[in-house]
Amino acid sequence: MKLKKFQVESMPEALQQIKSELGSEAVILHTKEISTGGWFGFFAKKKLEVTAAIDPVKHAVATKPLQPSLQETKKEVEQILTHVPQTQSVSSATQLEAPALIKQIDTELNLQGVGESIREELKEDAFGFWYSQEKENRTPLAVINFTRQWLKRRLQQVPIGQSSFNKKFMIFAGPTGVGKTTTIAKLAAEASIKHGKKVAILTTDTYRIAAIDQLKTYASILNVPVEVAYSLDDFHAAMEQFEAYDVVLVDTAGRNFTHDFYLKELQKTIHLSEESSLYVVLALTAKYSDMVAVLKQFNQLAVHQVIFTKKDETNSYGALINVCLNEGIGIAYVTNGQNVPDDVIPASIDHIVESVLEGMTLDGSS
Ligand SMILES: Nc1nc2c(ncn2[C@@H]2O[C@H](COP(=O)(O)OP(=O)(O)OP(=O)(O)O)[C@@H](O)[C@H]2O)c(=O)[nH]1
Ligand SMILES: [Mg+2]
The missing domain is CATH 3.40.50.300 (P-loop containing nucleotide triphosphate hydrolases)
Structure with a gap:
């Protein structure tokens, strides 16, 4: 078993790196959120640490080339994000639940008229959130709550609330x-x-x-x-x-x-x-x-x-x-x-x- 850890900003980035370095037969073993850089603990950046593995024997007989083209990798990542399970590679059954659920939330928000760029950002963060959770915590309720908190946090950027009638x-x-x-x-x-x-x-x-x-x-x-x-x-x-x-x-x-x-x-x-x-x-x-x-x-x-x-x-x-x-x-x-x-x-x-x-x-x- 060949193991490798990837430190990335988001899950799609991890999938891309895993595919290009370990190939399409790789499986994700573990994901956690980590803090990197910073100065005595200040200004540290949050990242995802994804551990992936490949079985070299199985790998050797894999029919797919080890290094898929950029085009191929991009297509696969997009498909995972849009819940079209093209292959079973880089994904166990649990890992495919997340795209389905996140896609469903995305569809609902789209019906509400929430703009595409907002939804895209949310989708990517929700993906990262999902993989940063222990398996038992990966529930629909957790994703909905994440969505709720994500929107609330974003809305803090602008003044929302009634007038205090202090301007004449x-x-x-x-x-x-x-x-x-x-x-x-x-x-x-x-x-x-x-x-x-x-x-x-x-x-x-x-x-x-x-x-x-x-x-x-x-x-x-x-x-x-x-x-x-x-x-x-x-x-x-x-x-x-x-x-x-x-x-x-x-x-x-x-x-x-x-x-x-x-x-x-x-x-x-x-x-x-x-x-x-x-x-x-x-x-x-x-x-x-x-x-x-x-x-x-x-x-x-x-x-x-x-x-x-x-x-x-x-x-x-x-x-x-x-x-x-x-x-x-x-x-x-x-x-x-x-x-x-x-x-x-x-x-x-x-x-x-x-x-x-x-x-x-x-x-x-x-
Ligand atoms: N259903 C609903 N109707 C509303 C609401 N607010 C206003 N209206 C109705 O919308 C219509 C137009 O309301 P106005 O207050 O005259 O609108 P206005 O913007 O001042 O219109 P103009 O001065 O002609 O530009 C009225 O029939 C209101 O009762 C609302 O929150 N819900
Ligand atoms: Mg009027």
């Missing part, structure tokens, strides 16, 4: 009909009732006649003042008028923000300052590519966070994760219905991850 002007902008005005009404109630703030509402949406009436109706129920700004001068006047208020929620007209023109138009009607935070409101029912197009335009301005609406109208929540991890923008609130003021949830990492994993049909109990 909260400006809400976004595509038509996503629920900006309704969300403002919900948050006006939240700021005044839950946080005890003195709240006012300002709208620059003068395009739709009904828009002002809609806001005035909400405002009168909540007993907060409303002002209409037809121009930037009006906006400045309202800023003075609301000097004594803690929070001013600013509504804007829904526009096709995939066009630069409308963003320029928006900038002519609102005043962004140190005292303000800009929220882009997006509906979870929209196509993700369209959301990205809108957010790309808004890159020109300092977007504080996104607010996602209409969670109740869809079953796929991948955009919640994609916006955070791919666009690098956090989420403040998620709304889940038309009822004012109840249907709004402060965003949280737990809520996002559980929403995405909730629908998974994997049996995590075994």
Whole structure:
């Protein structure tokens, strides 16, 4: 029996090295996570140590060449990752369970609309995780929990969570009909009732006649003042008028923000300052590519966070994760219905991850 240890970054890398050094008949005996390098224990890097073996007698009669071409190795690694058990080499029955399960989780996340690059990274790490576990710990539940923790850890990169209402002007902008005005009404109630703030509402949406009436109706129920700004001068006047208020929620007209023109138009009607935070409101029912197009335009301005609406109208929540991890923008609130003021949830990492994993049909109990 010829034994060899490999220190690698990931399991696919190990499989590639084992294949090229020991050949296709090699078997993996042991995998563990190790720390390498570093300085008195600091800055050490986590690696995988994979022990593989080959029986030289069996090996000698193997029909496959010892050194498969790069093309061949790549194909095999890809097949293992995508759960097509091409050969029994470099894999015992247990080792093939991992790709199947990881592929299943990947399929579920894909159905949720979680982006490909995120899923690819997760898949590779999940693979490494699987092989770093003792055999008895390699269960579906362990992989699901790994997925859950992996997503939660990643989401810590961006600010997720409700406003503390410490910026005076909260400006809400976004595509038509996503629920900006309704969300403002919900948050006006939240700021005044839950946080005890003195709240006012300002709208620059003068395009739709009904828009002002809609806001005035909400405002009168909540007993907060409303002002209409037809121009930037009006906006400045309202800023003075609301000097004594803690929070001013600013509504804007829904526009096709995939066009630069409308963003320029928006900038002519609102005043962004140190005292303000800009929220882009997006509906979870929209196509993700369209959301990205809108957010790309808004890159020109300092977007504080996104607010996602209409969670109740869809079953796929991948955009919640994609916006955070791919666009690098956090989420403040998620709304889940038309009822004012109840249907709004402060965003949280737990809520996002559980929403995405909730629908998974994997049996995590075994
Ligand atoms: N199902 C559901 N409907 C919502 C939600 N939020 C808002 N709506 C509905 O979406 C519709 C449009 O809401 P508005 O608040 O007027 O949307 P808007 O973004 O202000 O629209 P414009 O100002 O025209 O761009 C209304 O019928 C709302 O009741 C939500 O979370 N879930
Ligand atoms: Mg509106």
